[in-house]
Amino acid sequence: MRILRAIPVLILPIILAVGCAAPAYVEKDESADFSRYKTYAWIENTDKKNERHRQNEFMKSHVHEAVNAQLQKEGWREDRSRPDVLISYDLLVEKATREQSNPVYSMPYRRIYYNPFYGRYGTIYYPSSFMGYDYNTAEVQEGTLTITMVDAKTDKTIWQGWTTDEVNSRNVTKKEIQSSVHSIFRKFDVVKK
Structure with missing residues (x-):
């Protein structure tokens, strides 16, 4: 049973190494x-x-x-x-x-409000939200x-x-x-x- 659990752990590095390799192209003479x-x-x-x-x-x-x-x-x-x-x-x-495209998120923020019914202040938290992508170009060596x-x-x-x-x-x-x-x-x- 331990061997079956270890197989995915052993195969994962192989899959990652093959997936990260650069694509290669071949032409050959069929004759x-x-x-x-x-x-x-x-x-x-x-x-x-x-x-x-x-x-x-x-x-x-x-x-x-x-x-x-x-x-x-x-x-x-x-x-x-x-x-x-x-x-x-x-x-x-x-x-x-x-x-390159980098995701852009808004900054999270809090808003303070007054509740007249209870007579005290409260806080509403607004988490960051996805706003789109920022596209730019980078110079690389190939x-x-x-x-x-x-x-x-x-x-x-x-x-x-x-x-x-x-x-x-x-x-x-x-x-x-x-x-x-x-x-x-x-x-x-x-x-x-």
């Missing part, structure tokens, strides 16, 4: 046979002249680690000499505006992570997944990257079926 792909290699970004390159090294290593972990769960392995699939990623952080898989032999894009989520700064943290990669690769299971 591609994913059962024959078992190895992959990363395509390096050749944009070395950008002065922000050193700052992006951390984000690059975090993306590689997170994607490698997800692909290894699927039974894939990294092979730089003769890969079946070439993988690249793109991480874009830009400013966006988000509309990060879009796109992961692309290309067939190494045909140079044809076979799978692409992306997600957009609110981030804290232009330098996306490791936790935010892992969350985004996890959201994208939850859809990767559909490809194998």
